[in-house]
Amino acid sequence: MALLLSLVTLCCFLGSTQGQLIEGFYSSTCPNAEQIVSSVVREAVSSDRNIAAVLLRLHFHDCFVQGCDGSILIDGSTAEKHAFGHQGVGGFEIIERAKTRLETVCQGVVSCADIMAMAARDAIAVSNGPVYAVSTGRRDGRVSNISFASDMPEVGESIQSFKDKFRQKGLSEKDLVVLNAAHTIGTTACFFMTERLYNFRGSGSADPTINPTFLPELKAKCPQNGDVNVRLPIDRGSENKFDSQVLKNIRDGFAVLQSDASLYTDEETKRVIDSYFGFLSTIIGPFFERDFVESMVKMGNIGVKTGSEGEIRRVCGAFN
Ligand code: HEM
């Protein structure tokens, strides 16, 4: 009876800690894990600077489908990575490279989901963004289905739809704004600009929120019926600096993505943007970098699998 009781207690205790990540989860089982991931990220970024943005985006796309569980990494024609909503997402080979190195020193220990969370953190750091401790202990999921990514936020959706989709993941309007400020680094393909520049919401013309001095510049970079694979920085004039300029650009009509521009068309999200540029905000806050870290940590906790859920994959592109 006593044994049964303690088993019940143990099970409930474990139950209550499910979904909990901790800092330094690998400190005894794979002490060099963070260092290995960080050096792989640094090497990759030094040969291609934009890899930092690619890795940051990859973590977001992983977390928004079935939680941060590595489901996006699985290969195969019906796997999630081929979903339309993941168009342009990359960085898979960098994560696999880190995994391969980790397997040689501590086999079967570090999850692919954690590698992505660490890589996103390192990508932000190498871009001179805020440095933070990433909590780990995520386990890899056993499901990857192309039809489960149909809910990814897409560039042409309404602000209400973005608010709803973030809310569904436990993220607030503030998180929505702050996380979209990840667009402070990285690029977009002209593919995502066509509607905004030439047929905004079916109007036959450009998004009226684009600053008139900026519109010709955008159209020159992405001409109508031009090459949709041409890429342009998302944070105009500040694409190499990880900072809140992207929010200022959105405020001033210099947003590149339609989804970013929409953040200034809604009272709630507009207020969040303006809060970073208030009269005394540099002294009393809110502070963009601190808030960004807070929202990244929240995003990195979405639907995580811990304890005995899921698995630790041997390779990131396939289930065990
Ligand atoms: C409403 C939500 C969002 C929408 C609609 C959206 C849309 C997009 C689009 C269309 C691109 C261009 C992709 C390409 O051409 O390859 C992009 C790039 C990017 N996104 Fe987002 N995004 C959203 C939220 C986020 C969040 C939450 C993060 C990370 C926290 C993020 C990080 C990035 C980064 C870093 C890039 C640059 C990627 C590169 O340079 O290859 N985005 N996003």
Ligand SMILES: *[C@@H]1O[C@H](CO)[C@@H](O)[C@H](O)[C@H]1NC(C)=O
């Ligand atoms: C993917 O999900 C859909 C919808 O739930 C289901 O019908 C389909 O069988 C799944 N595909 C695989 C390969 O599991």
